[in-house]
Amino acid sequence: MPFHTIIEPFRIHSTQRIRHTTPEEREAALVRAGYNLFGLRGEEVLIDLLTDSGTGAMSSRQWAAMMDGDESYAGSSSYERFRDTVQGLTGLAEVIPTHQGRAAEHILFSVMAKRGQVVPNNTHFDTTRANVEFVGAEARDLVIAEGRVPSSEHPFKGNMDLDALEATIGEVGVERIPLVMVTVTNNSGGGQPVSLENLRGVRRICDAHGIPLFLDACRFAENAWFIKLREPGQTDRTPREIVREMFSLVDGCTMSAKKDGMANIGGFLALNDAEVARKARNLLILTEGFPTYGGLAGYDMEAIAVGLEEVLDEDYLRYRIRSTAYLAEKAESAGVPTVRPPGGHAVYLDAKALLTHIPPSQYPAQALAVELYRTGGVRGVEIGSVMFGARHPDGTETPSDMELVRLAIPRRTYTQSHVDYVGEVIKEVAERRDQIRGLTIVEQAPWLRHFTARFAPV
Numbered sequence: 541m542p543f544h545t546i547i548e549p550f551r552i553h554s555t556q557r558i559r560h561t562t563p564e565e566r567e568a569a570l571v572r573a574g575y576n577l578f579g580l581r582g583e584e585v586l587i588d589l590l591t592d593s594g595t596g597a598m599s600s601r602q603w604a605a606m607m608d609g610d611e612s613y614a615g616s617s618s619y620e621r622f623r624d625t626v627q628g629l630t631g632l633a634e635v636i637p638t639h640q641g642r643a644a645e646h647i648l649f650s651v652m653a654k655r656g657q658v659v660p661n662n663t664h665f666d667t668t669r670a671n672v673e674f675v676g677a678e679a680r681d682l683v684i685a686e687g688r689v690p691s692s693e694h695p696f697k698g699n700m701d702l703d704a705l706e707a708t709i710g711e712v713g714v715e716r717i718p719l720v721m722v723t724v725t726n727n728s729g730g731g732q733p734v735s736l737e738n739l740r741g742v743r744r745i746c747d748a749h750g751i752p753l754f755l756d757a758c759r760f761a762e763n764a765w766f767i768k769l770r771e772p773g774q775t776d777r778t779p780r781e782i783v784r785e786m787f788s789l790v791d792g793c794t795m796s797a798k799k800d801g802m803a804n805i806g807g808f809l810a811l812n813d814a815e816v817a818r819k820a821r822n823l824l825i826l827t828e829g830f831p832t833y834g835g836l837a838g839y840d841m842e843a844i845a846v847g848l849e850e851v852l853d854e855d856y857l858r859y860r861i862r863s864t865a866y867l868a869e870k871a872e873s874a875g876v877p878t879v880r881p882p883g884g885h886a887v888y889l890d891a892k893a894l895l896t897h898i899p900p901s902q903y904p905a906q907a908l909a910v911e912l913y914r915t916g917g918v919r920g921v922e923i924g925s926v927m928f929g930a931r932h933p934d935g936t937e938t939p940s941d942m943e944l945v946r947l948a949i950p951r952r953t954y955t956q957s958h959v960d961y962v963g964e965v966i967k968e969v970a971e972r973r974d975q976i977r978g979l980t981i982v983e984q985a986p987w988l989r990h991f992t993a994r995f996a997p998v
């Protein structure tokens with residue numbers, strides 16, 4: 541092919557206005573929000589990279605399918621389409637719709653785990669960890685050593701450390717491990733993929749001990765694309781074939797359809813064990829809704845059913861993974877180190893490496909996130925000591941291992957020129973790095989403080 545620019549494989553059919561704010565407006569917004577970007581109004585943000593969850597654009601086919609939504613309380617035909625799509629994709633027998641991923645997690649751990657047990661995962665996402673801990677179990681992260689080093693270049697940095705998994709089972713005892721989970725891609729570890737070989741290895745260990753294996757499948761299609769690109773022997777397979785093999789290795793999954801479901805809301809729990817499914821549906825009725833809609837409208841299930849097919853389109857996945865890498869290249873050429881290699885859904889800026897003059901106690905990643913907004917109206921999210929620092933009764937804190945700013949890319953939403961602009965903002969901020977000051981916390985909640993804490997400049 542004579543052309544090598546990888547283009548957005550769609551044309552834009554409907555648009556939403558975004559607006560530049562003035563530096564004075566942004567400064568006032570920061571003061572009002574206490575330098576916490578969760579406190580900004582959507583309209584005050586120009587390019588919103590806070591999350592890739594539920595923030596993407598749906599296709600004309602998804603909007604059209606929504607018109608066919610069957611809102612029957614029981615026996616909705618939209619549920620049947622949704623169920624058939626999930627079964628076709630995953631091969632899993634029981635499909636339970638939920639309003640989003642964390643509701644599926646809550647139901648799964650409520651019926652399968654209990655106090656004193658241990659759930660191994662490559663890296664638990666924060667809602668997954670919280671739902672494990674909520675039932676009194678321990679959430680243990682067993683990602684490979686390379687997965688904890690931002691600069692290491694391993695192709696599958698999301699892989700589970702198989703020796704550590706064996707050791708954990710030996711130490712804890714099989715009866716105290718209700719299930720093993722693998723998160724694809726590994727969001728909290730930089731959006732890094734897990735190889736088929738590694739998943740097969742986890743399966744072998746689970747089989748040897750009779751332990752069920754579940755996927756946290758939020759970004760299953762992005763994971764499959766990385767397998768196609770990077771795993772020996774996988775190049776000629778379609779994403780659908782790879783996805784099918786990934787799911788054939790597990791007993792069930794939780795899913796947030798706000799990611800690779802290409803929808804603005806939704807999720808599901810899918811599994812093979814009919815007895816566990818029966819208990820899950822009983823709880824579903826209590827907390828979400830009747831089993832043929834869970835927490836969703838009929839039209840949501842229609843949108844997800846179409847989204848789950850569209851996400852496997854090779855042109856889409858090629859563009860998706862390439863456009864994330866493109867932003868990482870912009871950041872690196874501006875002199876800002878990132879978590880290597882770039883993940884599927886986000887670029888993670890290494891604030892510790894950039895702002896060496898700001899100690900962890902003054903939250904360098906929060907300072908960098910604030911500066912990106914102040915400079916260009918770009919919103920990312922701190923993943924560092926504000927989110928994960930351990931607080932002690934005497935008021936001191938143990939900082940998080942890494943101080944990162946995640947720039948997550950909504951699906952099919954921003955164009956290459958938007959990303960070029962973000963690159964320019966990063967460059968401008970990097971050039972003024974010496975002038976950036978740290979922050980101190982002036983107000984905070986006892987848990988999940990990153991959502992509501994208020995800061996002041998040091």
Ligand code: F0G
Nearest residue numbers: 591593640641642665667727756758796
């Ligand atoms: N698991 C992973 C790996 C996730 O990334 C998320 C959400 C969830 C579970 C929970 O799904 O939001 O539908 O309840 N991640 C979003 C993010 C919020 O910004 O990374 P949910």
